[in-house]
Amino acid sequence: MTMQDKLGWSGRFGEPVAELVQRYTASVDFDQRLALFDIRGSLAHAQMLTSCGILSAQDLSDIRRGMAQIENEILSGDFVWLIELEDVHLNIEKRLTALVGDAGKRLHTGRSRNDQVATDVRLYLRHAIDELRDLIKSLQTALVGLATHHTHTVMPGFTHLQVAQPVSFAHHLMAYFEMLKRDAERLADVRRRVNRLPLGAAALAGTSYPINREHAAELLGFDGVCENSLDAVSDRDFAIEFTAAAALIMTHLSRLSEELILWMNPRFGFIAIADRFCTGSSIMPQKKNPDVPELVRGKTGRINGNLVALLTLMKGQPLAYNKDNQEDKEPLFDTVDTLTGTLRICAEMMGGVTVKPEAMRSAVLQGYATATDLADYLVKKGLPFRDAHEAVALAVRYAEQRGCDLSDLALDELRQFSAGIADDIFGVLTPEGSLASRNHIGGTAPQQVEAAIARARKYLAG
Ligand code: ARG
DSSP states (O other), rough: HHHHHHHHHHHGGOOOOOOOHHEEEEOHHHHHHGGHHHHHHHHHHHHHHHTTTSHHHHHHHHHHHHHHHHHHHHHHHHHOOGGGGSSSSHHHHHHHHHHTTTTHTTTTTTHHHHHHHHHHHHHHHHHHHHHHHHHHHHHHHHHHHHHHTTTOOEEEEEEEEEEEEEHHHHHHHHHHHHHHHHHHHHHHHHHHHSSSTTTTOTTTTTTTTOHHHHHHHHHOSSSSSSSOHHHHOOOOHHHHHHHHHHHHHHHHHHHHHHHHHHHSTTOOOEEEGGGGGGGOOOTTTTOOOOOOHHHHHHHHHHHHHHHHHHHHHHOOSSSSSSSGEEEEEEHHHHHHHHHHHHHHHHHHHHHHHOEEEEHHHHHHHHHTTTHHHHHHHHHHOOHHHHHHHHHHHHHHHHHHHHHGGGSSSSHHHHHHOOOOOOHHHHHSSSOOOHHHOOOOSSOOOHHHHHHHHHHHHHHHOO
């Protein structure tokens, strides 16, 4: 029996497909992970066909019985996947026919693999998105948990990676909470467009059977149907926008990782990451390397690559389905797998962070982080901001020459730079004073960050 006989299209072909071609075109090695979604889609299709009078009740019950067995075989690892049967769809259909006979052959009525595969990928992605949104929440929960203890922990806030102004460690962590919140929103938004049913589009033009697409959509939990059959079978924009959203999540995690790497460097010494997330060196006995955050940073490149792969896959395709689309799966699966693994390990790792508040505070004191506070103080005493800026710049230069912080200067010394300075300045020049003064929504004052944490907890509980 040739491959064409097995697949059921032998009539049209004068010679068997070359083995080389078979191997080149088959997708079963990677698309078998769609199997359970494929079965779900087929069961809904069969139920819809039956309720429309296209299949008999007996056919439906045979199909259900066969699919139940196939599902068991797949879950137990006993299912035999054959490369000659090209892909997940034909493997399952052939097995069904072997198990239940004619009902198996009738399943494909009013359907094509084109609308079938588009349905499977959407079901798979919807499921993946739901799991990813839970994982984002776990990471957010870890960030909020750590932040709760550090609303009064001062650290330098940086611009240009130079000490800029004091912030609290909690405030810094909560910046990532916000990024992840937008990331989850983006996934929810993508999900709305993923959650439309292509089935019924058949090969490209629809089908002549009296089907009820809305019914199938309802059975599969879709919000509605794709409203143009050509579009339904051919576009993979939903996979592309998912991957774009994934690339942004990875970008955020990569930034966080970069900071963890810096912070655990002894020159910073702001944190330690639990040993279980670090590795040693095979040659340098003293080393403790931040492999996990480095890999997060590195894997971000893969996801960016997957996004470009999918965009490139789509851009030259004429309507409607082309075999190019078979290439959507590996980048998509890899994106889901990489993102899943990364979110999971980041959540764990944040739970393994030890904070070193003294090191953070001393970095603030070495960087003249309260210079802006001194300038703002002078403005409040009536100096124009630009003049205040200049006076403080001179004061910083003076302190630098003496190798001390602004807060270490005596009142007389400070008054050389502006007569407006009085002894109420010392409350302003401490990192804690600086923090407390930024007391508006979005600011770093402990009171504000506590409120942000309370809002975050409410969001996470909702
Ligand atoms: N394995 C194919 C894919 O992933 C299924 C659809 C095949 N359709 C076709 N007309 N060859 O896209």
